[in-house]
Amino acid sequence: MLPADTAGKAISLNFDRISAAAEVYVNDKFAGFHIGSTDPFEFPIHDLTVSGQTNKLAIRIIDMAEYQNKMLPASYQDRTHGGIYGDAKLTVSDKNKINLVKAYTPDNASVSLSAVVTNYSTASSSMTLKAEVVSSTGMVVGSGTSAAFTLGAGGKTTKSWNISSVPGVLKWSPENPNLYTIRTTLIRSGISVDQTVMNFGFRSFGISSDTQKFTLNGSKYFLKGASIVAHREVRNDPVFIKNFVAKVKESGANAIRFHLGPPSHYWLDETDRQGVLAVIEFALDGFHNLPFGETWFSDLTKAEYARYIDTHYSRPSVVIWSLGNENILGDPGNNTKRDFFNRVASGLKAETDARHYYLNDAGCMSFSQTPTSTFTGSLADICGSSDITDSHWYHGWGRMSPDNAFIIGPSNQYSTDMTVLSDALDQLFAVPVSKPHLFTEYGGAYTDDQGNFWPLSDLVNRPSGDSAQSIYFIGSNPVPRPDKALAYQQTQAKNSTQTLYARKDSTRLAGIFYHGFDFLIYNSTNLNAANLKQWYLDTYLLPCKTNLPCITADGSSGSQKYSTHAALEGKPGFYALQQIFKGITPSPTPTPAISCSVVYNPSSGTAPLATTATCSVSGGSGITDYRWDSYSDGTYEQSSLDQSATSHAFSIGGYSAGTHTGKCEVTRNGILK
Template sequence: MLLSNLMKALTVALLLVGTFNSLPLIGQSILLQNMPARRVLSLNGSWNYIIDPYENGFYDYRREAFDQSKSGKGGYYDNAKPSSTQEEELIEYDFDKSQAMQIPGDWNSQDPKLLYYEGTIWYKKSFNLQPKAGKRYFLYFGAINYESHIYLNGKKLGMHKGGFTPIQYDITDRLSTTGDNFVVVKADNTRRPEEVPTINTDWWNYGGITRDVFIAETPQTYITDYKVQLAKNDPNTLAGYVQLSGEGRANQSVTLSIGEANISQKLKTDTEGRATFSVPARKLTRWSPQNPKLYAVTLRSGTDEVKDRIGFRSIETRGQDILLNGKSVFLRGISMHDENPLIPGRARGEGDLRMLLTWAKELGCNYVRLAHYPHNETMLKLVDEMGLLVWAEVPVYWTIAWENQATYQNAEQQLSDLISMGKNRASVVVWSVGNETPLGEPRLKFMSSLAKKARALDDTRLISAALELHRTPDNVMHVDDPLGEFLDLTSINEYAGWYWGGKPSEITKYTFDIKYNKPVMISEFGGDALAGYHGDANTRWSEEYQEALYQNQLKMLSTIKGLRGMTPWILADFRATRRQHPVYQNGFNRKGLISSTGTKKKAFYVLQDYYRQMAQQYDGK
């Protein structure tokens, strides 16, 4: 019996790694840094798709996966065609005759019947690429929500979980020698209790391939990863590493050049292909929101060259102060979703993202919270350019399966990918490990482990999470979450005047009892208002109610001794399935300061005026 059970376990393990496929799964390890700089072929545009709620293209009638069978055949990923002109062979799908949708783009906003759809959709794209000798090729997806299975020319590359982090595979040995290729993606946005995020969220569950798709090219030995930033606790030193991959990665010469700063450093990789450096950096102009200075940085090794634009700044806390480049700063922020409120669906590209950031700048922000998941890699480069500090977050949101080890590993991987994607962006100053998670020992172990992981991966930024508070009958809001011991900031979500606390005029009766002697960030506050609906300050859903709420919130929050910033909820109205009031919400969370038609609500100007005052106090302007 024991031997039989062992054989069964071995068989399952082999199936999981794709041993019975004609080629093994590639697997994804370290994300190549700055992949868009290596783009050679965009796969954006029109993709054919098949809606598959029963997953007929993945499982046979006995619910066994085709790609785990001995032949690895039978699934939609084969992109099969009849073998004779009489079409005698039974094939019950045809990508080329199926509908098409635009990628990047979610399916919910492109096909009315898919508005609320959760399940599987298959995508197919044909492309022509003639591989060159001595080159390597990588297939890159900016994001696919949520679980994706990816196939090239009928062979599986791998499976990925997480709807907001990049996916990439080395496809060099999978490309057709004729140049004719096709990629098929199984995307499944089904919500599940053990996933990250879990089944309950307050944003729309947009499905599909929501960010750029392209193929990148490198030499056989290539620069995989690098970090070029100011050293922790030594803002006059530039420190980091360069990592090579490929058979010839050991004992290779690498050059780091920053021409404008007269920096040129020659390095040598070790046996694992890594070269570290430490360079004097006294003369580098520091990046800041007032002067978002970016330097052209070039890395070369052999025939490989990677160019990036990187800013250099220091960020730290001292007591209840946040110090940017050694100077106390007040973070005048706003929370944002990766969604253009004017056009249904996920933000589709740089134009959408730049519009959102321009609104934030107009509000008077020097800081944005990119909630509640990793945002587009393009967004991180734009905030660098436009001079906005960033809180970046993983979707450990509300209630997660705290005691499920696979759930933790998923969360840690998403955090690692987020840090990999953003570690060279000067704008990113806070890594957040979650939002509004309930107290409890399993949760504390889960969240504190994430905080430790973030610090181990990047010790040059601040670590935080959006915490909850609890109220007592004496109108005191207590902040004593034990997770706070592991964080650099005490960040709080509170909704006095909306979900509790009476009318806006009653907000100022509350006081705070905060356990930690750390900078205090109000990571959320706010209330809904339907743009154009007017009443007095006590008329819920009116612009006047939201206006009064902001006025009184700012009075209350200004009494916090260690207050060093805020990101009210939220810049713009966004779509949320939970928000069902047929008059005031109609599928939107209306807490935006800007409406779903681009109209600025009255509260926008309240916060704008407050930020002018704080800019004068901290920046002298």
């Protein structure tokens, strides 16, 4: 029942997010239609309700299928089902109402503000807006009032004004996340009729004068990041979210990339409060069949992005907006996608007042040639009008060519020898580009604690669940696989992070984000590996496999919710990342003398023949991170993560009689011995 005292008030329905469109009816009368899976929206319904009585509300959610999947999803896994994915609430206010307030600081001392105001009444109203900056102790430390304005019946307007100076400002940064609040009041005839309160921080974020680095509060600042997916499944659990962001901080990271789906306000409340820079990525993925060449689609995308950006414009933690993931990477020769990005980017910069954030297309500078597409222009232009260049390279997981880093490598190119990645970085930073460069994805230790790889369709020849490549890294013996999986995560986190981090001062590298950070903080004692694997199958292989149920909006179909899997305790890979990000010097460990000896004896007789190659190591007692590789006649044959043994034998068959050459290699800590 709607209370009787709501008569004469403005009554609105507010939704944080739906997928993919909504029709709303109140008392069987049409209240509004919204299309868009990312942005919050509001429907005024006071003309359709009756105060003091029970009112009927009906919401029709239209999923992606009804639109032939030609719309943006709320997040990556929301393509296959519709639903309400955020808070929904009824608000009651005066009919002169503040709809939106945006604020930013041009100089870390003053505040520039704008507010959208609507007059829902049937008469004109004369009003002013007053903004106050309130410290964490509750003291008003600055204020400013707009010029008086008159708004006609049913009118809407945007007003701008300033707070000229706030004395003794405490700047916001990840190291010192000093938060203020801005209290904005709408005043009519000397009386406050509406008020909003939002978090605010005094900080500046920019690009350095040499165009190579980011700056925070006037000083060059390197982004040490965690690329995560947890926000897509856990949207509205404040305790889980608070603990997760705290774990990111504990790792030494100062930034989070919210991969393929804008986070709820609960996540951004925590990044503001705890001090973590936010890179927010919209759920537009280049591997999906979307109408990139259609103007209406770029207009729809731009409008939806703009509404979400405006909602979170004032947050101190939000610094980069990624307009999509791998739109160019998977199809580098497709200029249609590049033109789409350019149209959306230019429109957003014109419409959302892009004075304190930057735009990115994640992974745009990864490959210029794939098996099906080749970019023929200059590599310096491959990212289009993005403010940033960005690579997704997974050395030791995704295949990289040792000769050309921008071409997907040959079969079995999975060596974890970091010299290949180092050579690739030389090629990358030799490209003449005057923009900061990010690695928003690297690492690739996508295993659960049982050694099962993250299931992924093999778009660029990467390992998938329980594949030969998974066995290549983890081994096939089920008994030690959990220990080997953790060791593999540790090795990947350590070696790839060290190799990239070493370039932070000598190149235009401006930030790195370890992708798969979620895997580094699961508690293996509480992990249900089968359900976790099922969750990733449900999430990433869309449409779902016919023999596997999809997770529904309420988390049913036998798959547990994400939060039940995550005890948020650091594992070896987490601490490897922490040592680098925090500059912790680990206790030295003795390095054994490692040598390889080969016994290669093809048997005589009728082909095919069998052979055995044995590789040995001396002085390796207690070492648990060996990987063994064998080659025959210069061709790669087998690998094993037989980590604790001091020798390993390979049995290889199918050889003809005659002379052959054999070689064994042992790799320790990613370094070939």
